[in-house]
Amino acid sequence: MxxxxxxxxxxxxxxxxxxxxxxxxxxxxxxxxxxxxxxxxxxxxxxxxxxxxxxxxxxxxxxxxxxxxxxxxxxxxxxxxxxxxxxxxxxxxxxxxxxxxxxxxxxxxxxxxxxxxxxxxxxxxxxMRTMSLYESKDSNGTISILDLFENPNDLSGINPVSIEKLATLIARGGWPASIGSDPEIAERRVQDYVDAVIHQDISRVDNVEKSPDKVRALMRSIARNLSTEASLTTLKKDMEGSDESISAPTVSSYMNALSRIFVVEDLPAWNPSLRSKTPLRTSPKRHFTDPSIAIAVMGISAKRLLKDFNTFGYMFESLCIRDLRVYADALGGNLYHFRDKTGLESDAVLVLRDGRWAAVEVKMGANEFDLAAENLLKFANRIDTDKMGNPSFLMILSATEFAYKREDGVYVVPLGCLKP
Missing domain, CATH: 3.40.50.300 (P-loop containing nucleotide triphosphate hydrolases)
Structure with missing residues (x-):
């Protein structure tokens, strides 16, 4: 050991x-x-x-x-x-x-x-969750979320994680036994984990035999819909598109079993008081407990991820959510997402027990920062701050090189610089 x-x-x-x-x-x-x-x-x-x-x-x-x-x-x-x-x-x-x-x-x-x-x-x-990048010593921890809540000032930091390394970290996952392992061995371990879930663990949890083919098809469907609000109906249709017929009650029971063995962990919607009467979307976002599960079940590798930045983006968001959940636990807080019927959204909202809150947008590249910052400011303006209070900070969580504070007050923080 x-x-x-x-x-x-x-x-x-x-x-x-x-x-x-x-x-x-x-x-x-x-x-x-x-x-x-x-x-x-x-x-x-x-x-x-x-x-x-x-x-x-x-x-x-x-x-x-x-x-x-x-x-x-x-x-x-x-x-x-x-x-x-x-x-x-x-x-x-x-x-x-x-x-x-x-x-x-x-x-x-x-x-x-x-x-x-x-x-x-x-x-x-x-x-308990899989290890965050700070726990696995891949994040240098130069930016503290607690500091942002307590004393949000100018900040600076340099991300030690390259894009190539980031792809490897997503495929490796936060499994303790894989920290420091050869990347190919780490990927193999996650594939073994997925196989165990499909063929043994999911049936053991309630002693109801489940079809391995249907379980794998459902997990692939979740992977394809990672970081989205896909409904059970959407997952069912997606599975049927892969020639795997399944009833709605079966999808629901399989999802429940995956949740009970902590393979999936959806991100619930935040329901704050708003200035206007805009209806809120209450659907959770789909996530595995670790993004490496999605990589393994889709049968792709870190190298393949670098050739498909659309998929990379969804996987990166899921990695950010995993880490933010671990850091929220450390601060005694909870993590949510927000979306209203107009499409205004925040990828993550971190809410502390004392009511303080912060909004986060996940964007891999700098070309999306202006739009993300504009979105965060618009979102903060829609919240009824008389009831909810002003946000402690607004942050773009990125895969870029530097941590800094923008002129509009929004923070840009690489995930490789973050700690609780």
């Missing part, structure tokens, strides 16, 4: 353990949940250990409290293999009446009927 690269989730986990009796870390397989949880744990139970799984399951069925014995915080890895552990943890937390007792990790959201109690007030949830 290689060197552990510190994660933003490390500090989030530390705070959660101080506040709750137990913490559930959820996120996609291979995103580093177990390794991160192990850094904080004093004892560990690996439910997937093939040498011990049978005895663990037997203990869980007879006396689950036996599996909870060990120094705290005790890590219960892939706890959903024995769902009774959830209620056992909740009960034990009540009995001990102390914080920081257990860490649970899981790569799938269990069915609602698997746990008899939600765990509210006892088990807090922490969403």
């Amino acid at each position: 290689g060197e552990y690269l510190p994660r933003i989730a490390d500090q989030l986990l530390k705070k959660a353990l101080q506040a709750s009796g137990a913490v559930l870390i959820e996120g996609p397989k291979w995103c580093g949940k177990t390794r991160t949880a192990s850094q904080a744990a004093k004892s560990v139970l690996f439910m997937q250990d093939p040498d011990k799984q049978a005895s663990h399951l037997q203990a869980a069925s007879i006396k689950p409290s036996l599996l909870l014995e060990g120094d705290s915080p005790r890590l219960l890895d892939e706890w959903q293999i024995a769902p009774i552990l959830w209620d056992a943890v909740r009960f034990t937390v009540d009995q001990r009446d102390k914080t920081g007792q257990f860490i649970l990790t899981g790569s799938a959201v269990p069915a609602d009927n698997m746990t008899s109690h939600t765990g509210t007030g006892r088990i807090s949830r922490l969403r």
Whole structure:
């Protein structure tokens, strides 16, 4: 096992353990949940250990409290293999009446009927994602989002990530095991991940057998519609255009399963108060949890991406959304997108718990900056600032070389310069 690269989730986990009796870390397989949880744990139970799984399951069925014995915080890895552990943890937390007792990790959201109690007030949830460019040390972190919220002044920075490198980073993804790997091996790993999702993971999540061909066709359709508000009907029609007939309920159930194993994560729409009565679009934008999944399922490579800048643009936007989500988590905020019926939009809106907000447009090249800045200013002007407050900042997230503040007040920040 290689060197552990510190994660933003490390500090989030530390705070959660101080506040709750137990913490559930959820996120996609291979995103580093177990390794991160192990850094904080004093004892560990690996439910997937093939040498011990049978005895663990037997203990869980007879006396689950036996599996909870060990120094705290005790890590219960892939706890959903024995769902009774959830209620056992909740009960034990009540009995001990102390914080920081257990860490649970899981790569799938269990069915609602698997746990008899939600765990509210006892088990807090922490969403873990694949690594951002700052965590993988590909971003130099010269521009801090927190600084932009707290003290937005002139800024400067130089992007260390070339366009060629950017294509490689998108294809590699933020999977911890691939950081520092040969690019071809990293791409192969994501293909293996996609194959596992299609042939095993998606059926295991609810024990309903699914057609691998239909799953692959759906994932390809999502990839083709990445960073758009494509409806389930649109995805269904797109699949049928690829000679894969599928019913609307099946599309819906497959999407739900992909969401439960953290393969897809749509970006919800922001619903602010506006100055005018312009109706808002409420559809989410389609995204995989990591853009490398789209690359793998489409069967393209980093080199191919450099020859198709239209596709590159959508993939870059998805990469930006992944990183912004990780950084929003670090700041205790949430990420949305905005679009109204006139077509006015913002690719990302970062909203903090105290109500402060910032709008972001994603543009790879400088030739689009003027239009993007004009769009951001128009968007900010449409918000009812008496109710929502003024934006803390407006930013164009780019793949260009320099970070700076434009004369109109809009910031241009390369993704390779950004950190929380």
